[in-house]
Amino acid sequence: MPHKTFLAFIWPSLFAMILFIAIPIVSVGFQSLYVEHEQIMIEAENCGPFGCNSEVRVDREAMEQLREEQPAGRFHGLGTYTNPSHLAIDDIREIVATSENFGEIRNRIMNLPFYKALIFTLAYTFIVTPLVIVLGFIIAVVVNSIPNVLKGPVIFFSLLPMIVTPLVGSLVLFWMINSRGILGAALQSIFGDPTLSLTASPALTWVTLFVYGVWHSAPFAFVVFYAGLQTVPRDTLESAMVDGANRLERIRFVVIPYLLPLATFIGLMQLMDNFRIFEPIIGFSAAASATSLSYLIYNDLRLSDTPLFGSAAATSMLTIVGVLILLTPVLRRNWREFNRKPS
Amino acid sequence: MSNPATKKPMPLVALSIAFIVIWLMIAAFPFLWTMWGSFKVEGDFFSRADWMNAITGPATQLQTGGRFTLEGYYGAWVEQAFWRNALNTLIVVVFTVLISLTLGTLGGYALARSGFKYTFWILMAALVFRAMPHVTLVSGYLLPFFELNIWGHLTTTIVVLVAINQPFTLWMLHSFFLSIPKDLDEAAMVDGCTRFQAFRLAVIPVMWPGVITTGLFSFLLAYNDFTVTAMLLSEENTTMVPQIDSFLGSTQEKGKVMYAVAAVVSAILPLFLLILFFQRQIVSGLTAGAVKG
Incomplete structure (x- = not known):
């Protein structure tokens, strides 16, 4: 296909992506170097019946004008990146210098908002992803072995947790594990502790979110593995049987190696999706004990009185760096394959 | 057996x-x-x-x-006017899916048929773009949108959702187009069709299953979106999912929780029907990317 035809076909799509994905990333990078204007104070004399007193207040008009002239705020360089609510370099240095042992360093770093979110995001990504792959594989193997009439309905219900809006799905679970919901009440009576609440302690909240993550994504892994299982070569399975391999050995030595590329694919998709975990934190009202990088950005933009564009942009840039680091192995593999391909 | x-x-x-x-x-x-x-x-x-x-x-x-x-x-539906949010969701979803598919089929076709090196780079860029958390992109939109005074409208949100959808749509349709033999459009062109006519008259008719499957996933992305709609729509234009979130803000009042529960069930119902009718397409769509690796 000549370049001109190619361009004629692809330009609308390319234009949309450049305008709304590439340029915003640049704009975020730009915004992260600025912070909000300082309040302009004016001194005003207030004269009343008991004499005059001067008071200092914000000069609204001047602020409006300043915002009009420089909407992005004032230049701050990399200051936002190093401040206590982001990389907190000074705080880290101080913590390392003054702490007694590793445990204390860890605990104090966990109190810094950025690191707290980063650690939760990474923990979520790297705990949920393998569990999803394992659970999805088990479900696929079992569903593959049940009678054909049952397969349709089973797949139907299995798809539900994945298809449903993440916020809605997490709310549905949240209402059940709520101390007045059915699961919450059941747990209370099992452990004989009427004050038990899954949302009260940070550790339990983390576990709840992990469970939600596995519940939400296992169907995806299941469907992909299930489709893969249909294509496992029968001959190989039968010759393994002739060689005396039992069920478990057939799965171990034939099915799993055959499905390994699919596991890589699921792992990659899951890494990307789990790294941006956000809605469940809102659904489970978990922000007090677990925040993610995406949640920090949302919080800066939405929940504070005036949007903190600079702070949100700095967190965004750091998140983008994280995504790129996660993606490097994939990009390198694709690059190698692409070079090998004769074209 | x-x-x-x-x-x-x-x-x-x-x-x-x-x-x-x-x-x-x-x-x-x-x-x-x-x-x-x-x-x-x-x-x-x-x-x-x-x-x-x-x-x-x-x-x-x-x-x-x-x-x-x-x-x-x-x-939920009458007192809190949830029907308005449902209507907004309908508008956003329909237009997002239609525009995404139009741009996506054109682009995906070009990527599948061009043998030049830059297709690889476009696909890799699309992969990186797909991995971007949406909230980071939204934080880039807000300030310019405020400045241009286009914040809060349904149109803006539709355009943004289309753009965010593009990387995924491109990848998926690209892999569907690869599975259609080149001979088909080449034969049409030998018969005197232009490239676009070959695309429209010869390729698209056999592409419908792929287009429908991709459309389903664009639908899900637009319907399930919370980040973009919550941050880019004004109060009166908001869609269902952000509205459910704002019901929760008022749940302290007795009885209001049930509004949220009813709204949640209402939002699940269309998805339920979607799986009921399109189970096969959803399954094939999930695996389409996997087979190609």
């Missing part, structure tokens, strides 16, 4: 059935439970006394005189 070698021992059969039953409970029970509970009053669904109340419903009986009540739905 009476091959004795593939016959399973009884314990294994029992074990797999037990496993499936447990998995189905985990996957589906929360939804069925919430649907059931949405027809009760708050005192029953969130019962302090006994969880059995949610099934038998004494408070519902007491407060409304019937075993089931539509109070939650009435409150």
Whole structure:
């Protein structure tokens, strides 16, 4: 296909992506170097019946004008990146210098908002992803072995947790594990502790979110593995049987190696999706004990009185760096394959 | 299938059935439970006394005189005008899917048919773009949108959702187009079609399954979106999912929780129907990317 035809076909799509994905990333990078204007104070004399007193207040008009002239705020360089609510370099240095042992360093770093979110995001990504792959594989193997009439309905219900809006799905679970919901009440009576609440302690909240993550994504892994299982070569399975391999050995030595590329694919998709975990934190009202990088950005933009564009942009840039680091192995593999391909 | 070698021992059969039953409970029970509970009053669904109340419903009986009540739905849809949000969702989703598919089929076709090196770079860029958390992009939009005074409108949100959808749509349609032999459009061009005519008259008719499958996923992305719609739409233009979130803000008041429950069930219902009718396409779409690796 000549370049001109190619361009004629692809330009609308390319234009949309450049305008709304590439340029915003640049704009975020730009915004992260600025912070909000300082309040302009004016001194005003207030004269009343008991004499005059001067008071200092914000000069609204001047602020409006300043915002009009420089909407992005004032230049701050990399200051936002190093401040206590982001990389907190000074705080880290101080913590390392003054702490007694590793445990204390860890605990104090966990109190810094950025690191707290980063650690939760990474923990979520790297705990949920393998569990999803394992659970999805088990479900696929079992569903593959049940009678054909049952397969349709089973797949139907299995798809539900994945298809449903993440916020809605997490709310549905949240209402059940709520101390007045059915699961919450059941747990209370099992452990004989009427004050038990899954949302009260940070550790339990983390576990709840992990469970939600596995519940939400296992169907995806299941469907992909299930489709893969249909294509496992029968001959190989039968010759393994002739060689005396039992069920478990057939799965171990034939099915799993055959499905390994699919596991890589699921792992990659899951890494990307789990790294941006956000809605469940809102659904489970978990922000007090677990925040993610995406949640920090949302919080800066939405929940504070005036949007903190600079702070949100700095967190965004750091998140983008994280995504790129996660993606490097994939990009390198694709690059190698692409070079090998004769074209 | 009476091959004795593939016959399973009884314990294994029992074990797999037990496993499936447990998995189905985990996957589906929360939804069925919430649907059931949405027809009760708050005192029953969130019962302090006994969880059995949610099934038998004494408070519902007491407060409304019937075993089931539509109070939650009435409150959400009529009092809080949830229908307006449903309408907004409908507008956003329909336009997002249509525009995404139009741009995506054109672009995906070009990527699948061009043998030049830059297609690889475009696909890799699309992969990186797909991995970007949406909230980071939104933080880039807000300030320019405020400045240009286009924040809060449905149109802006549709355009943004289309753009965010593009990387995924391109990848998926590209892999569908690869599975259609080149000979087809080349034959059409030998017969005197231009490239675009070959695309429209020869390729698209056999592409419908792929287009429908991709459309389903664009639908899900637009319908399930919370980040973009919550941050880019003004109060009166908001769609269903952000509206549910704002119901939660007012849940301290008694009875309002049930509005959120009813709204949640209303939002799940279309998805339920979607799986019911398009199960096969969803399954094939999920695996389409996987087979190509």
